[in-house]
Amino acid sequence: MSPLKTSFPKHKMKVVLLESISQSAVESFKKAGYTQIEQHSGALSGEELDEVLKDAKILGVRSKTQLTEEVIQKAKKLVAVGCFCIGTNQVDLEAANKAGVCVFNAPFSNTRSVAELVIASAIMLIRRIPDKDKAAHAGEWDKSSENAHEIRGKRLGVVGYGHIGSQVSILAESIGLKVSYYDVENKLPLGNAEAVGDLKTLIEESDILTLHVPGTQETKNLFNAEVLSWFTKGQLLINMSRGDVVDIQALKKALDEERIGGAALDVFPEEPKNKAEKFTSPLQNVPNVILTPHIGGSTEEAQWNIGVDVSGKLIKYIESGASLGSHSIPELSLPKMEDTHRILHIHKNVSGVLSEINSKISKLNVNILGQYLSTNFEVGYVVLDISKNDSLDTLKELKKIDHTISARILY
Ligand SMILES: NC(=O)c1ccc[n+]([C@@H]2O[C@H](COP(=O)([O-])OP(=O)(O)OC[C@H]3O[C@@H](n4cnc5c(N)ncnc54)[C@H](O)[C@@H]3O)[C@@H](O)[C@H]2O)c1
Numbered sequence: 001m002s003p004l005k006t007s008f009p010k011h012k013m014k015v016v017l018l019e020s021i022s023q024s025a026v027e028s029f030k031k032a033g034y035t036q037i038e039q040h041s042g043a044l045s046g047e048e049l050d051e052v053l054k055d056a057k058i059l060g061v062r063s064k065t066q067l068t069e070e071v072i073q074k075a076k077k078l079v080a081v082g083c084f085c086i087g088t089n090q091v092d093l094e095a096a097n098k099a100g101v102c103v104f105n106a107p108f109s110n111t112r113s114v115a116e117l118v119i120a121s122a123i124m125l126i127r128r129i130p131d132k133d134k135a136a137h138a139g140e141w142d143k144s145s146e147n148a149h150e151i152r153g154k155r156l157g158v159v160g161y162g163h164i165g166s167q168v169s170i171l172a173e174s175i176g177l178k179v180s181y182y183d184v185e186n187k188l189p190l191g192n193a194e195a196v197g198d199l200k201t202l203i204e205e206s207d208i209l210t211l212h213v214p215g216t217q218e219t220k221n222l223f224n225a226e227v228l229s230w231f232t233k234g235q236l237l238i239n240m241s242r243g244d245v246v247d248i249q250a251l252k253k254a255l256d257e258e259r260i261g262g263a264a265l266d267v268f269p270e271e272p273k274n275k276a277e278k279f280t281s282p283l284q285n286v287p288n289v290i291l292t293p294h295i296g297g298s299t300e301e302a303q304w305n306i307g308v309d310v311s312g313k314l315i316k317y318i319e320s321g322a323s324l325g326s327h328s329i330p331e332l333s334l335p336k337m338e339d340t341h342r343i344l345h346i347h348k349n350v351s352g353v354l355s356e357i358n359s360k361i362s363k364l365n366v367n368i369l370g371q372y373l374s375t376n377f378e379v380g381y382v383v384l385d386i387s388k389n390d391s392l393d394t395l396k397e398l399k400k401i402d403h404t405i406s407a408r409i410l411y
């Protein structure tokens with residue numbers, strides 16, 4: 001299938017990909033006709049970020065690049081952002097919505113990779129492998145079985161039973177763990193997993209706790225000093241969600257007091273932006289603690305699949321207007337139309353805009369072949385398929401409508 005022609009030529013659209021996004025994404029963009037692809041290995045911030053965003057239409061980030069309201073407002077040409085990861089907390093989604101910038105992510109392409117690392121970490125911790133490993137590297141032969149246990153028959157408590165939490169639950173049961181979970185939503189228990197009504201009970205009844213909540217205002221410091229005080233019997237804690245979900249100083253105290261018997265952390269409140277920055281944590285050199293550099297989703301399989309998934313969504317949005325999976329502007333799934341022009345109109349969701357659009361069009365005597373509308377609290381998204389040759393005048397008129405955020409012809 002030959003690529004669709006867009007009104008703004010694709011070879012003039014700048015695609016900026018930060019944080020070592022997979023080559024699978026680069027290949028997809030190239031195949032679709034995008035030639036201006038700028039790649040950076042680390043995250044950018046401040047003036048450097050503003051500079052690359054000056055003329056970027058499409059931006060790809062992973063979990064590090066912070067797209068604040070200020071950054072989004074300055075990026076006047078930005079049309080869409082792809083988070084080439086699961087989390088979208090690094091993007092001010094409200095600001096993106098207000099600016100008419102469509103934000104996508106990859107909701108499940110690294111799920112399995114994280115789940116596998118959780119299981120591996122749980123076994124490592126329950127056998128106290130971090131200490132044995134360090135000792136062996138230092139020439140010490142500690143063969144003792146003291147405090148080393150089988151994982152079979154133990155109870156795993158999952159906090160956040162979404163894509164990752166439920167995948168962990170399935171893998172855990174297959175190696176003989178019992179699984180309980182706590183979620184703010186009512187979730188279907190998979191296998192023999194049991195829902196627990198409150199976090200305190202989950203912590204008290206579990207041997208290993210694993211956290212899989214999103215990074216939100218509600219989950220910030222969820223595992224604070226009070227919640228960590230509910231760990232009294234040497235339970236193990238795994239956090240592969242977001243760094244600020246756990247109060248690190250309070251965790252260190254619980255580890256020092258041996259109320260928590262070990263921890264595996266893949267995410268931290270402060271993480272280096274790139275390889276050159278030094279990583280420091282109060283948990284460095286604490287016994288039975290595994291620290292990994294936010295690699296839960298860093299497998300070749302996951303990164304490749306994420307690259308294909310997110311670039312596909314971005315290309316589809318740019319070329320057809322389909323916003324299904326968007327975390328900012330309203331979602332629309334669109335049929336493909338032949339022999340028409342397609343115009344997108346994103347506007348503030350105030351009363352009267354749709355009737356104004358229709359009134360302008362009827363005055364221009366333009367034939368509407370398809371009209372699609374989706375709204376959220378702040379923004380309305382209208383896609384119009386109109387008869388050919390009418391598009392430029394229509395676009396000019398639509399741009400004049402009060403509360404217009406952006407309007408463009410796709411083809
Ligand atoms: N370490 C890594 O490399 C890595 C990789 C992928 C994802 N993540 C993180 O893991 C998070 C979870 O991913 P997912 O795909 O499972 O997300 P998801 O949205 O499928 O699941 C999150 C679950 O948490 C629940 N939840 C929300 N707030 C809660 C609270 N206060 N208490 C209990 N449950 C709560 C939700 O209802 C949902 O079921 C992502 O948002 C991301 O931040 C980290």
Ligand SMILES: O=C(O)[C@H](O)COP(=O)(O)O
Pocket residue numbers: 062063064084085086087088110294295297298
């Ligand atoms: O949200 C995610 O998918 C993970 O935190 C992975 O983030 P990363 O792509 O920056 O490794």
